[in-house]
Amino acid sequence: MKVTIIGAGNVGASCADAISYRQIANEIVLLDIKEGFAEGKAMDMMQCATHTGFNSVIKGVTNDYSQTANSDVVVVTSGIPRKPGMTREELIDVNAKVVQSVMEQALDHSPEAVFVLVTNPLDSMAYWALKLTGLPKNRIIGMGGALDSARFRYFLAQKLQKPINDIEGMVIGGHGDTTMIPLIRFATYGGIPVEKFLSKEEQDEVVAATMVGGATLTKLLGTSAWYAPGASVAAVVDSILNDRKRIITCSVLVEGEYGANDLFIGVPCVLGKNGLEEIIDLKLNNIENEKFQKSVAAVHEMNQGLRKFLD
Incomplete structure (x- = not known):
C-alpha cells in the first residue's frame, strides 16, 4: 500500500511520521516544492x-510527481498555514491555486487514488477539489472533523479527569472556530452519556474550549498546530x-443528508477501502x-470565495 503526502511542512511530516510508526502503509512518499526539504x-x-x-x-522528493505514481491515498497538506489573527476564509485565494496545481499533477499519476484534503479553509478546498477533478464524492475527503473531534475528546477528558481513550465524542459542521458543533449530547464516558458526570456549565466550558481549540494553539505556537x-x-x-469501516467525522459532499446540499461539511462517515x-x-x-x-449557511458563504475559480 502506498501513500503520498503533498507538503513536507509540519502537518505533512507529522502525518508521515504517524503512518510509519503505525506501519499503516508500506511506502510513503513525501513531496515538497522546496529543494531537499522532503x-x-x-x-x-x-x-x-x-x-x-x-x-x-x-521517500522524499522535490516536486517530482512521477515518484507518487499509483498511490492508494494522496494527502494534500500544501498551502500557506493560518497565522495569528488570520481566518481560514482569508486563505482561499492563495490556497485554491495551490490545491489546483497539486490535484491536477497528483491525479495524473494516481488516477484511482482517494484524496484526503487538509489545506485550509478545508471545507472549501475539498469542495474545490471535487469540482476541479469531477471525481466521485467517495474519493475526496476533508480531514477537519477528525481533528475537531480529537480536540473535543481531549477537553472532555480534561474536564472529567478520566482516560481519554474511554471517552467518545464527535464534532460536526464546518471546520472553523464559529462553524463547528461539538455534539455534547452524543458524548460518552465508558458508554455512559457525559451529561451524567458534568454540569451544564461544565459542558458549556468544554464546548467553548473545543470551538477555539485551533485558535488557542495558533496563539500559543505562532502558527497552526501539527501533531494532532x-x-x-x-x-x-x-x-x-x-478497510476498517471506522466512523470518523470528515468533511464530505452532502446531498440531502442533514438537510444540506452541494457543499462539503463535517458529518460522521464510515471510511473503508472505497474512501467514503x-x-x-x-x-x-x-x-x-x-x-x-x-x-x-456559513460554509456556503465561504464557498463564494471560489466563484472566480468555478466560473
Missing part, C-alpha cells in the same frame, strides 16, 4: 526505524487503506439542527 525529513524519519521498529519506507492534525490524517488514512462508504445521518434535536443549518 528528502531531509524522510531521511531523518527513516533513521528512527532502528529504535522504533517500523519497516515502512519513506498529522495523527488525525493518519487515522483517516488507516481506516481507508485497511456511508454518511451516518443522525437525528439532531432542534437546537443542534439550528446550529448545523447556520454552519451550512
Whole structure:
C-alpha cells in the first residue's frame, strides 16, 4: 500500500511520521516544492526505524510527481498555514491555486487514488477539489472533523479527569472556530452519556474550549498546530487503506443528508477501502439542527470565495 503526502511542512511530516510508526502503509512518499526539504525529513524519519521498529519506507522528493505514481491515498497538506489573527476564509485565494496545481499533477499519476484534503479553509478546498477533478464524492475527503473531534475528546477528558481513550465524542459542521458543533449530547464516558458526570456549565466550558481549540494553539505556537492534525490524517488514512469501516467525522459532499446540499461539511462517515462508504445521518434535536443549518449557511458563504475559480 502506498501513500503520498503533498507538503513536507509540519502537518505533512507529522502525518508521515504517524503512518510509519503505525506501519499503516508500506511506502510513503513525501513531496515538497522546496529543494531537499522532503528528502531531509524522510531521511531523518527513516533513521528512527532502528529504535522504533517500523519497516515502512519513506521517500522524499522535490516536486517530482512521477515518484507518487499509483498511490492508494494522496494527502494534500500544501498551502500557506493560518497565522495569528488570520481566518481560514482569508486563505482561499492563495490556497485554491495551490490545491489546483497539486490535484491536477497528483491525479495524473494516481488516477484511482482517494484524496484526503487538509489545506485550509478545508471545507472549501475539498469542495474545490471535487469540482476541479469531477471525481466521485467517495474519493475526496476533508480531514477537519477528525481533528475537531480529537480536540473535543481531549477537553472532555480534561474536564472529567478520566482516560481519554474511554471517552467518545464527535464534532460536526464546518471546520472553523464559529462553524463547528461539538455534539455534547452524543458524548460518552465508558458508554455512559457525559451529561451524567458534568454540569451544564461544565459542558458549556468544554464546548467553548473545543470551538477555539485551533485558535488557542495558533496563539500559543505562532502558527497552526501539527501533531494532532498529522495523527488525525493518519487515522483517516488507516481506516481507508485497511478497510476498517471506522466512523470518523470528515468533511464530505452532502446531498440531502442533514438537510444540506452541494457543499462539503463535517458529518460522521464510515471510511473503508472505497474512501467514503456511508454518511451516518443522525437525528439532531432542534437546537443542534439550528446550529448545523447556520454552519451550512456559513460554509456556503465561504464557498463564494471560489466563484472566480468555478466560473
